[in-house]
Amino acid sequence: MSPVLQGIITIVVGVGGCVGYFYFANLFLDKVLFPAKGTNAxxxxxxANMIRPWVFLFPAIFALGLYLMYPVVGSFFRSMYDRAGTEFVGAGNYVRLFNNPDFRQAFLNNILWALVVPAVTTFMGLLIAQLTDRLKWGNIAKSIIFMPMAISFVGASLIWKFVYAQDPDLGIINAIATSFGADPVDPLQIPFWNNFLLMVILIWIQTGFSMVILSAALRGVPEETIEAAIIDGANPFQVFFKIKVPQIIGTIVVVWTTITILVLKVFDIVYTMTGGNYGTEILPSFMMDFMFRDDGQATAVAFVIMLVVLPVMIWNIVQARKEMR
Known part of the structure; x- marks a missing residue:
């Protein structure tokens, strides 16, 4: 079947199914289950009005339960079985994980990513948003900075491979270093610091996202407060840090936590650039190492990642609800 025809059929069936579900659900509630006639009308x-919202929410709740909750519960139980999935080992896989020095290294690297990338990305986005709003060609600058968001993580990693390449004819860093008489080196093989070189790629990609959100928040700051501060003698730095930033702190927190969640799940950059070698292993790439040879260990790592991400997600939801009040 033609992909175009498949797409058309999917749209027709999907939209038609939704319309049909809501139509017949209302019909069943109003005509069959709770008819609006007689003494009990x-x-x-x-x-019917009390039940109707739950009827409409049922498809979404069912889909979330089937594709989200069921895999989570299933993964947890799977993580408590051995490699073959036949023998129950309880917390044995988790004990083996935390006794594994490679897992501890990956966990610490993930913590390092979670501390550095959101902080730098949010700061850079806030700084660029403030500076570009004061320029006539600020929209052009924003468009250029936002462009990396359109590139996949793998594509961005391939671009940055040319920056970090050891060959001076390809790598920008080594081309500059050799022009000053230094010997070419592979930056991605330098322990500890190579993690920061990988973080630069994600910062480069996500700064545009941070800039757009924070720029909109800065434009929402009431002009009256800024003008009052200027009349009282505040300089530009004081206006920015004491007037503008406190009023958009909620948005800053949301951007920070959103990027943190992304960081804790990042995999493509590390896998493309180093494959997790040279001390750059993180939890998702560590999980992939076990995926095809020890399913119990792999699901245990996946559950650890979920537990690490969960508090940040809850915090993000709480902050978003506070913003809506």
């Missing part, structure tokens, strides 16, 4: 209308 008023009570039936109230009952």
């Amino acid at each position: 008023g009570r039936n209308i109230n009952r």
